[in-house]
Amino acid sequence: MSVSRRGFLGTAIAASITAHLSAQESNPSPSSSEHQHQTDSNAHSASGKKPIMICAGNGVKYIDEAFAFLKAGGDTLDAALRVVKGPEDDPNDDSVGYGGLPNEEGIVELDACCMHGPTRRAGSVGGVRNIKNVSLVSKAVMEHTGHVMLVGEGAERFAVALGFPRENLLTERSRKIWLLWKEAHSLDDWWGPGLADPHWTAPATPTNSPQSQLWDERRQQLEQHAALIGIEPEFRQAAIRRVLVPPTGTIHCSALNEKGEMSGCTTTSGLAFKLPGRCGDSPIIGAGCYTDQDVGSAGATGSGEENIKVAGAHTIVENMRHGMSPLDAGMDALKRIVRNYNNDTNKLKFMDMTYYVLRKDGAYAGVSLWEGYSDGEKHKIVVHDGMKRSETTVALFKGSSHEFPPFPVAMPKELTEDSVYVK
Numbered sequence: 001m002s003v004s005r006r007g008f009l010g011t012a013i014a015a016s017i018t019a020h021l022s023a024q025e026s027n028p029s030p031s032s033s034e035h036q037h038q039t040d041s042n043a044h045s046a047s048g049k050k051p052i053m054i055c056a057g058n059g060v061k062y063i064d065e066a067f068a069f070l071k072a073g074g075d076t077l078d079a080a081l082r083v084v085k086g087p088e089d090d091p092n093d094d095s096v097g098y099g100g101l102p103n104e105e106g107i108v109e110l111d112a113c114c115m116h117g118p119t120r121r122a123g124s125v126g127g128v129r130n131i132k133n134v135s136l137v138s139k140a141v142m143e144h145t146g147h148v149m150l151v152g153e154g155a156e157r158f159a160v161a162l163g164f165p166r167e168n169l170l171t172e173r174s175r176k177i178w179l180l181w182k183e184a185h186s187l188d189d190w191w192g193p194g195l196a197d198p199h200w201t202a203p204a205t206p207t208n209s210p211q212s213q214l215w216d217e218r219r220q221q222l223e224q225h226a227a228l229i230g231i232e233p234e235f236r237q238a239a240i241r242r243v244l245v246p247p248t249g250t251i252h253c254s255a256l257n258e259k260g261e262m263s264g265c266t267t268t269s270g271l272a273f274k275l276p277g278r279c280g281d282s283p284i285i286g287a288g289c290y291t292d293q294d295v296g297s298a299g300a301t302g303s304g305e306e307n308i309k310v311a312g313a314h315t316i317v318e319n320m321r322h323g324m325s326p327l328d329a330g331m332d333a334l335k336r337i338v339r340n341y342n343n344d345t346n347k348l349k350f351m352d353m354t355y356y357v358l359r360k361d362g363a364y365a366g367v368s369l370w371e372g373y374s375d376g377e378k379h380k381i382v383v384h385d386g387m388k389r390s391e392t393t394v395a396l397f398k399g400s401s402h403e404f405p406p407f408p409v410a411m412p413k414e415l416t417e418d419s420v421y422v423k
Contacts, residue, residue, distance in 0.1 A: 048362030049385040050260070055083050055253035056301050056356065057390065058093055060382045062086030063253075067384040070255055077116045077139065077263035080253040084112075084135045084267045087251050091171045095249015098132045099171040100269025103276045106178045108169035110134040111283035113149075114142065114265035117293035124149040126283035130166040131159045135267040138283075140164075148285065152277070176231050181243045181273055183225050194305070195347050196340075250282055252289060252299030254358040262360060264289045264297040264313075270304070280304025286314035295321045296360050298330070302353035302369070310336040316357055326357040327394060330367035334396045337369065345397070352401035354379050354393055368393040370401040 051070050053063055062083045070079035088097025095101070102108045112134040113124035123142025126149065128134050137159045141150050150158055160166060170178075194200065222243065226236045250268035266289040268282040281287035281304035288304070290313035291297040298316040300307050307313075312333045319329035333355060341347045354368040366381030371393075373379075379393040 048359075048364060050362045051255070051257045052358065052362050052364065052383070052385040053079065053083065053253060053255045054356050054358050054364050054366070054384075055080075055382045056251045056354070057380050057382055058087045058096070058249070058251050059083040059253055060388070060390065063382055063384045064388060066253075066255075067386075067388070070257055071386075073257075075116075075263070076118070076255040076257050076261050077114060077265065079257075080255040080263050080265045081114070081135055081139065083253040084251045084265055085133055088133050088135060088267060091173070093249070094174055094177070094269075094272075096251055096267055096269055097134070098167075098169050099174050100169060100249075101174055101272035102170055102178050103270075103274045103278070105276055106170065106175065106182075107276065108174070108269055109274075109276065109278075110169070110267070110269050111279055111288075112138040112265065112267035113283045113285055113289050114138045115263060115285065115289060115291035115297070116142065117262035117264075117291045117297070120293060122148050122285050124283045124285055125155040125159075126151040126279040127277055128152070128155045128159070130169065131156055131164050132167060132169060133164065134159075135265050137162075137164060138265070138267075149283065151279070151283075173231075173235070176226075176229050177243065178273070179229050180222065180226055180231065184222055184243055195350055196305075200347070250280075250288070250301040250304075252301060252356050254291070254297035254299060254356060256297070256358055256360065256362060260360055262291050262293055262297045262358070264291040264299050264358075266299045266301075268301075281307040281312070284308055286311045288313060290314045290317050292317050292321070294360070296326070297358045299356045300353060301356075303351035306337050306340070306351050307353060309340060312337075312353070312355060316355060320357075320359055326359050326363050326365035327367065330355040330357045330365050331394070331396060334367060334369050338396070348397070349399075349402050352379075354381070356381055366391060366393040368395050370397050370399060371395040372400050374400045374402055376400070 053067050053070060055063060066079045066082035069082060070076065087093040091099035093099065097110060100108045100110065107129060110128045111126045114135065115122045121142045123138040125134050125137050125141060131137060137155065140162050141147060144162065223236060250266060252266040254264040256262050266282045270278060270280050281300055287308045289299045295317050298313040300312050310333055315333045315336065316329045319332050320326065324332065334353060337353060338348060352369050357365045364383065368379040371378060380390045381393060382390050
């Protein structure tokens with residue numbers, strides 16, 4: 001998509017590579033990277049506790065019950081699925097499952113994959129419509145077929161044959177957000193070229209008064225249209241933010257029991273307003289999720305296209321196989337993304353990635369490309385090893401990412417205050 005097709009343009013942000021600020025493991029293995037990492041108050045030693053579960057932030061409400069199930073002897077994959085199924089069922093989590101933001105045609109399409117360490121099996125589904133719990137469908141592919149991946153209509157028909165009900169996944173609230181996006185951004189879509197195109201250039205900074213005036217006029221138009229289509233007053237600013245800053249939500253969970261058995265799963269509704277049929281990294285074994293019973297488990301949330309190109313989760317597990325600590329293994333995968341763009345922060349600022357890394361001995365790490373979101377919220381992982389907590393990720397770059405497609409940096413403060421609904 002050429003920059004000229006957009007109504008508004010983003011701005012550059014200063015970025016610099018941080019020193020490794022903190023780590024979830026305080027004693028990296030002797031053969032890990034030469035970098036030494038400061039530890040925070042929540043840091044774990046190289047050999048962590050077992051059992052343990054780690055997940056994305058939107059799993060925090062569901063990890064207690066899942067951990068109790070795991071500690072009582074429950075299967076590691078079933079425990080992880082109990083975490084990710086929560087957001088899939090939650091209509092207010094518009095990044096996963098029911099209520100997920102739709103593609104550009106107003107249809108919700110879901111992706112998921114899972115890996116079961118004890119039996120070394122995997123299952124995956126992509127571009128699934130009308131089935132809410134695609135994480136469970138990915139497990140069904142693993143258990144009831146000779147395949148690893150089913151997509152589109154075939155995956156839906158398979159799910160129905162196994163008893164999963166067809167249902168409309170587009171809630172009234174998500175439908176109205178899509179209508180608002182259609183009204184305001186009929187040309188601001190995911191048609192190419194994208195960031196990876198060698199001819200793509202970063203948008204200019206809108207600093208002059210006409211740009212500011214145009215921004216205010218567009219925001220007022222959005223507010224008026226949001227009222228016309230019936231978006232409730234208390235949610236209008238949040239809806240406008242989703243239009244101007246299309247979210248990329250996902251949830252990953254990895255689980256390790258006392259016997260050293262491991263599993264992982266990832267599920268998502270993908271990029272908001274994406275092209276129909278788009279699959280990101282979440283259903284790709286080795287990108288959005290990878291588990292090796294001998295080594296560890298890893299998963300990802302963020303810019304799916306970039307993660308596919310570095311096979312992020314597989315890269316991390318292989319790094320740990322060769323002696324890297326969880327932290328160093330995740331940082332190396334992030335650096336591969338950066339190398340793909342020749343360290344060009346004018347492009348890198350429009351993407352983000354968070355990796356969730358769990359080694360077989362219980363050591364773990366959460367790493368991210370940037371420190372947090374444009375609204376100031378930090379990237380975090382949720383950890384449960386008998387004590388549930390959220391921990392800030394270790395970031396490769398200082399500062400915040402800017403969502404893609406680009407948007408004006410001068411976003412009004414009220415559009416960044418969105419504490420009720422998850423990203």
